[in-house]
Amino acid sequence: MTLDQIDYQILDELQKDARQSHQELSEKVGLSPSPCARRIRKLEASGYVTGYGARIDDAKMGFGFSVFVSVKLDQQIDGRLVDFEREVRLCPEIVECWLMTGSFDYLLRLSVADLHDFEAFLTGKLTKFPGVASIESSVPIRRVKHQPTRIR
Numbered sequence: 001m002t003l004d005q006i007d008y009q010i011l012d013e014l015q016k017d018a019r020q021s022h023q024e025l026s027e028k029v030g031l032s033p034s035p036c037a038r039r040i041r042k043l044e045a046s047g048y049v050t051g052y053g054a055r056i057d058d059a060k061m062g063f064g065f066s067v068f069v070s071v072k073l074d075q076q077i078d079g080r081l082v083d084f085e086r087e088v089r090l091c092p093e094i095v096e097c098w099l100m101t102g103s104f105d106y107l108l109r110l111s112v113a114d115l116h117d118f119e120a121f122l123t124g125k126l127t128k129f130p131g132v133a134s135i136e137s138s139v140p141i142r143r144v145k146h147q148p149t150r151i152r
Contacts, residue, residue, distance in 0.1 A: 001046040006031065010039055011048060012151045018052045055148075063111040067118050067137055069126070070104035074133040081105075083130045093121045104136070 003011075009029040013020070026036035043049045058064050073080050081099070084106065088097045096109040112118045118137075126135065 069108040071106040080131040
């Protein structure tokens with residue numbers, strides 16, 4: 001599927017507010033509701049729209065302390081990666097995990113209540129994951145930019 005300007009506008013508007021009606025969205029992108037709805041279904045079927053959901057505030061949920069953790073494994077073999085990633089999936093504190101190039105193997109973003117919660121996770125769980133050779137933590141001061149997905 002090749003996207004045109006209207007498709008980009010639809011994606012941009014859906015990302016801003018997926019709860020708006022087809023009528024509201026169609027007015028913003030210059031289509032009538034039926035063609036707009038067809039385009040949305042096509043974008044969904046083609047995999048451009050992968051789902052809908054609410055953005056929840058971490059702090060309101062009691063987990064307003066983020067920590068970025070870089071992890072180096074003792075070996076970069078398939079079994080180690082599989083074992084580590086299995087453990088990651090079991091931890092609700094880990095809200096993002098990226099396999100990386102460079103001097104560390106993984107970059108994690110943790111969402112915890114506070115520094116004590118982070119310490120408990122670090123010493124009680126993360127250091128016990130199989131194959132963890134080293135860990136480096138960074139505490140962000142403030143988020144400068146956040147956008148869900150780049151549209152253009």
